[in-house]
Amino acid sequence: MLSLTRKTDYALVALAMLGQRRALGLGPVSARVVAEQYNLPQPLLMNVLKELGQARIVTSTRGATGGYELAHDPAQVSVLDVITAIEGPVRLAQCCDGLPVMGQGCAVEAASCPAKGAVKHLHRRLVGLLESVSLQDLLAESEESETGGCQCCPALTIAESISRLK
Amino acid sequence: MLSLTRKTDYALVALAMLGQRRALGLGPVSARVVAEQYNLPQPLLMNVLKELGQARIVTSTRGATGGYELAHDPAQVSVLDVITAIEGPVRLAQCCDGLPVMGQGCAVEAASCPAKGAVKHLHRRLVGLLESVSLQDLLAESEESETGGCQCCPALTIAESISRLK
DNA sequence: TTGAATCGGTACTGAAGTGGTACTATTATA
DNA sequence: TATAATAGTACCACTTCAGTACCGATTCAA
Numbered sequence: 177m178l179s180l181t182r183k184t185d186y187a188l189v190a191l192a193m194l195g196q197r198r199a200l201g202l203g204p205v206s207a208r209v210v211a212e213q214y215n216l217p218q219p220l221l222m223n224v225l226k227e228l229g230q231a232r233i234v235t236s237t238r239g240a241t242g243g244y245e246l247a248h249d250p251a252q253v254s255v256l257d258v259i260t261a262i263e264g265p266v267r268l269a270q271c272c273d274g275l276p277v278m279g280q281g282c283a284v285e286a287a288s289c290p291a292k293g294a295v296k297h298l299h300r301r302l303v304g305l306l307e308s309v310s311l312q313d314l315l316a317e318s319e320e321s322e323t324g325g326c327q328c329c330p331a332l333t334i335a336e337s338i339s340r341l342k
Numbered sequence: 343m344l345s346l347t348r349k350t351d352y353a354l355v356a357l358a359m360l361g362q363r364r365a366l367g368l369g370p371v372s373a374r375v376v377a378e379q380y381n382l383p384q385p386l387l388m389n390v391l392k393e394l395g396q397a398r399i400v401t402s403t404r405g406a407t408g409g410y411e412l413a414h415d416p417a418q419v420s421v422l423d424v425i426t427a428i429e430g431p432v433r434l435a436q437c438c439d440g441l442p443v444m445g446q447g448c449a450v451e452a453a454s455c456p457a458k459g460a461v462k463h464l465h466r467r468l469v470g471l472l473e474s475v476s477l478q479d480l481l482a483e484s485e486e487s488e489t490g491g492c493q494c495c496p497a498l499t500i501a502e503s504i505s506r507l508k
Numbered sequence: 509t510t511g512a513a514t515c516g517g518t519a520c521t522g523a524a525g526t527g528g529t530a531c532t533a534t535t536a537t538a
Numbered sequence: 539t540a541t542a543a544t545a546g547t548a549c550c551a552c553t554t555c556a557g558t559a560c561c562g563a564t565t566c567a568a
Contacts, residue, residue, distance in 0.1 A: 177343070177347065177429055177430075177525080177526095178344065178345070178346060178425060178429060178432045178434075178468075179344070179432070179433050179434055179435065180344060180434055180435050181343065181554090181555065181556085182555080182556065183555080183556080184435075185435050185457070185461075188435075188457040188460075188461065189455060189456055189457050192456035192457050193456060196456065206513080206514065206515090207514080207515080208513090208514085214454065214455070217556085217557060217558085219557065219558055219559075220556065220557055220558085222514095222515075222516090223557090225515090226515075226516065226517085229515085229516090230516095236514090236515060236516085237514085237515085237564095237565080238513090238514055238515045238516085238563075238564040238565055238566095239513070239514060239515085239564055239565025239566050240511095240512065240513045240514065240564095240565060240566040240567065241513080241514085241565080241566060241567090242513080242514050242515065242564080242565065242566085243514075243515085244515090255460075255464065259344060263343055263344060266344050266345070267345050268344075268345055268346055269345065269346050269350075269351050269354075289355060289380070290355060290358035290359060290362065290480075290481075291351070291354040291355050291357075291358050291480055292483075293480075293483030294354075294421075294475060294479055294480040294482075294483040295351075295354065296483075297475075297483055298421065298471070298472075298475060301471055302344075302468070302471065305464070305467055305468065305471060306464075309460060309463075309464055313460055313463075314456075314457055314459075314460040315456075316460075317458075317459030317460040317462075317463055343554080343555095347525090347526065347527085348526075348527065349526080349527080372542085372543060372544085373543085373544080374542095374543085383527080383528060383529085385528070385529055385530080386527065386528055386529085388544075388545090389528090391544090392544075392545065392546085395544085395545090402543090402544060402545085403535090403536080403543085403544080404534070404535040404536055404542090404543055404544045404545080405535055405536025405537055405542070405543060405544080406535095406536060406537040406538070406541065406542045406543065407536080407537065407538095407542085407543080408535080408536070408537090408542080408543050408544065409543075409544085410544090
């Protein structure tokens with residue numbers, strides 16, 4: 177399925193909260209608080225934050241007043257980084273994607289695959305798209321929709337919505 | 343996972359072959375021939391072609407000399423059409439995607455979701471990307487890589503590869 | 509020093525989706 | 539009438555996902 181897993185959803189939600197806290201100059205926040213804030217299953221969220229920590233996207237401090245906080249400026253972390261940390265490298269197709277795993281699990285010989293070129297291009301454009309959106313954009317879009325200025329743009333054309341994020 | 347299923351891979355491969363045959367003015371081709379050509383599991387490919395037929399992307403003719411052929415001009419069929427036919431509608435996230443199913447399966451209240459705006463934008467851009475690539479592009483890219491003119495562009499930057507497809 | 513709160517690691521389980529197969533019915537041609 | 543093809547349905551093995559559980563390590567505060 178061409179979709180993110182729920183764990184990635186939770187990661188983006190948690191990172192958005194960490195970004196807001198960073199902007200306010202607040203310290204680390206525990207997984208429990210984040211889970212309660214957004215009604216997420218706490219053990220699962222702890223696993224997600226753990227993986228984000230291993231990917232150096234967040235830093236963790238143990239102990240009674242410990243928790244998680246963003247490791248970098250939100251503008252320096254892309255959505256692709258988050259997805260890669262949680263789900264592993266993005267691979268649009270099993271084969272023909274220009275990655276080291278190329279050909280694995282695909283019955284079509286790479287040399288004779290008639291869809292190879294286009295799939296590779298699609299993959300690159302998808303990766304480019306995910307790289308171009310940062311946590312900073314995530315926070316900005318969130319505020320925009322909260323203030324009613326956007327309301328998720330039901331009337332915007334795709335081209336307009338693309339240009340807004342660029 | 344942010345990837346296409348193998349069935350979609352097979353669909354793209356089969357559609358590329360049907361597109362080539364259409365360009366040559368040839369008639370319908372059976373699932374067996376396509377499966378043998380690219381070493382695909384025949385029963386599964388038949389299921390895939392069946393689904394493409396239900397989505398009116400290919401037309402099928404039964405009988406001894408029957409088979410499948412493209413229902414429309416390759417330029418009029420987008421990769422998004424193919425993905426939707428095989429995998430159902432693209433939903434980047436469980437929630438916050440602006441679709442009728444919004445909110446289903448997501449624990450975060452839509453109104454309080456801090457990632458809502460950005461996820462919706464990403465979803466729209468992803469859909470736009472998939473809509474912008476047609477079967478015609480698929481065929482063109484395939485020829486390009488076969489003649490060695492592209493070789494899947496290992497040296498191209500992402501921006502360059504995007505501009506090539508536009 | 510003790511306890512509470514937190515993260516870190518591993519392992520496990522039920523559910524769902526994916527990949528693939530099998531069988532029968534239907535249609536069309538020779 | 540035999541053959542070759544699609545159409546439909548059902549089924550199963552396997553993998554991944556979503557979520558839970560447990561235990562240990564760390565830090566802080568009383």
